[in-house]
Amino acid sequence: MSTSVEIICVGTELLIGQTLNTNAHWLAKIITTLGLNVYRITNIADDIDEIADTLQEALHRKPRFIITTGGLGPTFDDKTLEGIAKGLNREIKINDGALKMIEKTYSKYVEERLIDKVELTPPRIKMAKLPEGAKPLPNPIGTAPGVLMEHEGITIIALPGVPSEMEAIFDESVAPILKKAAGDATFFETSIHVLGVMESDIAPLIDQVMHNNPYVYIKSHPGREGEKPRLELNLTTTAKDLKLAKNRVGKALVEITELVQQKGGKIRSSKEVKEA
Amino acid sequence: MSTSVEIICVGTELLIGQTLNTNAHWLAKIITTLGLNVYRITNIADDIDEIADTLQEALHRKPRFIITTGGLGPTFDDKTLEGIAKGLNREIKINDGALKMIEKTYSKYVEERLIDKVELTPPRIKMAKLPEGAKPLPNPIGTAPGVLMEHEGITIIALPGVPSEMEAIFDESVAPILKKAAGDATFFETSIHVLGVMESDIAPLIDQVMHNNPYVYIKSHPGREGEKPRLELNLTTTAKDLKLAKNRVGKALVEITELVQQKGGKIRSSKEVKEA
Numbered sequence: 001m002s003t004s005v006e007i008i009c010v011g012t013e014l015l016i017g018q019t020l021n022t023n024a025h026w027l028a029k030i031i032t033t034l035g036l037n038v039y040r041i042t043n044i045a046d047d048i049d050e051i052a053d054t055l056q057e058a059l060h061r062k063p064r065f066i067i068t069t070g071g072l073g074p075t076f077d078d079k080t081l082e083g084i085a086k087g088l089n090r091e092i093k094i095n096d097g098a099l100k101m102i103e104k105t106y107s108k109y110v111e112e113r114l115i116d117k118v119e120l121t122p123p124r125i126k127m128a129k130l131p132e133g134a135k136p137l138p139n140p141i142g143t144a145p146g147v148l149m150e151h152e153g154i155t156i157i158a159l160p161g162v163p164s165e166m167e168a169i170f171d172e173s174v175a176p177i178l179k180k181a182a183g184d185a186t187f188f189e190t191s192i193h194v195l196g197v198m199e200s201d202i203a204p205l206i207d208q209v210m211h212n213n214p215y216v217y218i219k220s221h222p223g224r225e226g227e228k229p230r231l232e233l234n235l236t237t238t239a240k241d242l243k244l245a246k247n248r249v250g251k252a253l254v255e256i257t258e259l260v261q262q263k264g265g266k267i268r269s270s271k272e273v274k275e276a
Numbered sequence: 277m278s279t280s281v282e283i284i285c286v287g288t289e290l291l292i293g294q295t296l297n298t299n300a301h302w303l304a305k306i307i308t309t310l311g312l313n314v315y316r317i318t319n320i321a322d323d324i325d326e327i328a329d330t331l332q333e334a335l336h337r338k339p340r341f342i343i344t345t346g347g348l349g350p351t352f353d354d355k356t357l358e359g360i361a362k363g364l365n366r367e368i369k370i371n372d373g374a375l376k377m378i379e380k381t382y383s384k385y386v387e388e389r390l391i392d393k394v395e396l397t398p399p400r401i402k403m404a405k406l407p408e409g410a411k412p413l414p415n416p417i418g419t420a421p422g423v424l425m426e427h428e429g430i431t432i433i434a435l436p437g438v439p440s441e442m443e444a445i446f447d448e449s450v451a452p453i454l455k456k457a458a459g460d461a462t463f464f465e466t467s468i469h470v471l472g473v474m475e476s477d478i479a480p481l482i483d484q485v486m487h488n489n490p491y492v493y494i495k496s497h498p499g500r501e502g503e504k505p506r507l508e509l510n511l512t513t514t515a516k517d518l519k520l521a522k523n524r525v526g527k528a529l530v531e532i533t534e535l536v537q538q539k540g541g542k543i544r545s546s547k548e549v550k551e552a
């Protein structure tokens with residue numbers, strides 16, 4: 001089964017540089033760790049047509065999952081579900097399950113004396129308007145539910161933009177679904193630091209080790225080349241179990257270490273570099 | 277003249293959650309402040325076909341500028357220029373200007389006794405291989421030059437992924453070009469905090485003020501709804517001069533303040549909230 005994931009982050013605040021997109025970073029890390037493959041992250045504005053177009057483009061690439069963040073709240077600029085409905089050519093209508101979740105949250109606010117009574121005003125009802133056939137996902141710490149939809153074998157999951165709410169819904173309702181889709185696939189990574197050799201001299205060594213180890217991906221991250229030749233090498237793989245993943249990365253690590261030392265370079269673990 | 281900008285960030289490290297994409301955030305903020313409009317940010321892997329496809333998709337949307345980050349270095353996984361060349365259907369070949377810039381940088385490293393002599397090894401020459409017709413942009417603090425290309429009225433600019441190098445090339449060579457394209461357009465934003473009213477109750481007030489002030493965009497950013505109803509409202513506009521921009525935002529600010537106070541809410545400036 002394909003385990004590819006596409007992330008679409010909706011929010012004009014990301015495009016004007018007001019907000020750093022930590023949601024995409026958090027999701028990319030956890031999804032990768034669960035053994036799936038994030039292959040594109042797109043940031044777009046709070047615009048129905050832009051959301052619909054971006055969703056359709058993603059659907060054409062046929063990932064297993066599309067996860068959106070942002071735009072589920074009560075204000076006029078929360079347009080993600082309308083955009084998804086348009087992209088899927090579905091009606092948007094009040095979902096009873098979602099409405100119950102929202103009512104329950106406001107009842108809790110009444111109990112906590114934050115508000116006097118539960119009033120389901122139009123902006124609050126808006127959060128229960130989902131594309132037809134969608135399933136609401138409980139929001140353990142906020143109001144707007146997450147939303148799950150199926151479309152031609154692709155699962156589309158809409159999460160809120162507030163990081164704590166996004167993470168809570170993901171942990172409770174989304175992670176188990178992704179884990180199941182990933183099967184036993186396990187991601188493993190390790191990093192080493194190379195001192196005293198320039199990136200341009202290490203490039204052919206990495207080529208050679210990657211060629212010998214087709215399942216291991218090695219990426220080099222330079223410090224400022226020249227001043228102090230220092231380089232971080234990040235070795236990653238996804239394998240059917242952790243032992244195999246570690247063996248693969250271990251073999252590549254030994255090979256690159258030998259080649260770097262032949263060039264006069266030094267290898268340091270990330271731990272040693274942090275403590276230095 | 278259109279002043280829309282699309283950003284494409286190339287780097288598998290962004291998709292496995294190893295690196296937080298601060299480059300996109302930095303670029304989005306400065307480009308917006310220069311008076312241009314970033315309307316999409318895409319993160320993709322170090323893959324020639326993926327880079328070519330993403331570039332072509334962006335070209336179809338006809339922005340004024342496409343800016344890429346990452347993938348200009350000497351290693352095998354630096355594939356951005358090959359991907360762009362494929363996307364533009366151009367040959368990739370050694371650019372004399374770029375080669376001179378690279379030679380000069382390594383000569384400086386020799387003077388600083390970081391290396392013994394200037395050797396233009398294949399990985400170093402790789403950084404001078406640009407799509408035909410491209411212009412190198414000097415890298416004041418690193419090795420790989422930035423790259424500028426024109427294609428059917430769209431300017432494509434490739435910047436390195438190391439933040440300090442990306443920012444240095446942007447400030448020196450890219451900002452003046454964008455500023456010129458923006459003309460006198462000026463971006464202005466301000467934020468206020470609303471206490472004591474829930475986001476779902478403020479939603480219709482924002483709608484009303486946005487309707488009365490078509491050039492002002494108001495976005496609400498909730499704290500945890502319920503527990504402590506607190507909301508940040510961000511008001512933004514782009515106008516032909518700063519005075520007009522401030523007048524527009526000011527008028528909308530007065531209107532939203534009055535409506536919030538009628539609902540029993542309190543308004544605090546961002547400064548007051550920070551100091552509290």
